[in-house]
Amino acid sequence: MKNSGDYIIVETIIKIEGLSKSFVNKNTTVHALDNIDLDIYKGEIFGIIGLSGAGKSTLVRCINYLEIPTSGSVIYMGSNLSGMSVDKIRKTRQSMGMIFQQFNLLAQRNVLDNVCFPMEIAGVPKKNAEKRAIELLKLVGLEDRIKAYPAQLSGGQKQKVAIAGIIAMRPECIIFDEATAMLDPSGRQEVMNTIKRLNKEYNITVLHITHFMEEAVEADRVIVMEKGKLALEGSPREVFSNVARLKEIGLDVPYMTELAHLLKEDGLDIRDNI
16 A cells, blocks of 8 residues: 555555365365455555464465465466466565464574575575675664574564564565464564564565454454454454454454443443444
8 A cells, every 4th residue: 555645555466366275184175265355455464363273374375375276366466376387486475475483593593694594595695695684683673683593582583583584585575374473472562563664664565364363453454264264354443343243253352342342231332443
């Protein structure tokens, strides 16, 4: 999404049409995704929530073609991935960084060398790689830990090093697959602040799978997945106004939303979308 004078230009970076994914295990077929239609816009933070097994990770793995969809299409920056060769898919995937729960850092390399590593593989000269790595470590607030090793870092700091390594490759979007799940509240906030800073300064599109509702609230838009389908979609305000539906699915809601819902049930005149 880009500002242009008094209006906003909405640019679709990922378009999903009729996306389905089934897994066959012996005589059982599991429909992990069922006919998903979705547009994700350039420069937005897009939250994805749902219970375990709802299809969240399968969705993003189909978006970057780590999983091949059973049917439907993924159109990324105007190109249909289903029509691409394996080599072109691999090249396209380089512009979709992915961060997992595990930090995936090399224990024998210090922070600077870990951030340089993906650039080394891509053939970037060492001097250029180190210069960019230092810039990115300043951006994520780790300029004073450049010579530290992963074992000397907190969980939040490790994840920020992983993020800096992905950003070094100048991706158009980053997928966070429950990247804060193993962190304490302080570490989760560190990572969320980093996500928002990168989104704002680099206009990077962020797809954020999370089971922490307080993180989902910070997204521009949110979807709720249930048994491979889209159950809810909209702004956090719109989605979390559906307290009864979220509880039916089995999800919690942010504390203040829950409090407002309980007060309304007790007869207080409170807006649904507070």
